[in-house]
């Protein structure tokens with residue numbers, strides 16, 4: 054991987070357009086360390102969303118995990134193929150993190166930790182809801198989701214966290230990353246039977262749940278796998 058020329062190109066683009074938040078640049082090793090510092094071989098199964106070229110995956114293996122503990126969900130086919138060659142033994146799923154069941158990541162496995170390199174800042178609120186809800190359903194009672202962001206606050210809206218019985222805390226900010234990035238740990242505030250029960254078919258169809266996103270005042274109606282704007 055020739056990361057230095059890639060980083061310089063990214064720096065030029067980023068200086069020209071600081072709001073370019075969806076760009077794909079491999080994270081640096083300090084960020085990878087912060088993202089993975091609470092995980093080791095005793096953690097159990099780990100789900101990684103949006104692994105890209107596998108910077109965080111490699112950090113997890115350096116921390117003593119074995120590839121068999123890892124399930125990686127990557128949307129991009131080329132990255133998924135690359136990951137399959139780079140990490141034989143890990144389960145590589147080419148699919149959408151917002152549709153984990155459709156991608157083949159069922160709820161039969163409970164994950165002790167979820168690492169996300171997904172560019173949430175460039176995603177619509179309803180997609181973020183689907184992703185976090187899917188994670189919450191697969192996370193063990195004391196499991197955590199680790200998400201990094203280039204933004205100034207947690208990229209998951211408070212209303213979404215609250216609805217799913219989750220809370221975010223800032224683990225730290227890595228200035229030696231390009232661009233600087235912050236890592237949030239998302240953990241449960243309560244065990245929500247609607248979210249954690251493997252037998253529940255998502256949210257009951259007759260129990261539409263209104264979620265008010267305080268950021269853009271969009272009201273969403275939660276209905277099975279579909280979320281529609283009202």
Ligand SMILES: C[S@@+](CC[C@H](N)C(=O)[O-])C[C@H]1O[C@@H](n2cnc3c(N)ncnc32)[C@H](O)[C@@H]1O
Nearest residue numbers: 077079080103104105108127128129149150170
């Ligand atoms: C900013 S890159 C991060 C890559 C890597 N984790 C890192 O930090 O270097 C985001 C990655 O998420 C993947 N991605 C974006 N949307 C996704 C989705 N809905 N489901 C799964 N992967 C997705 C992209 O293909 C890309 O590999």
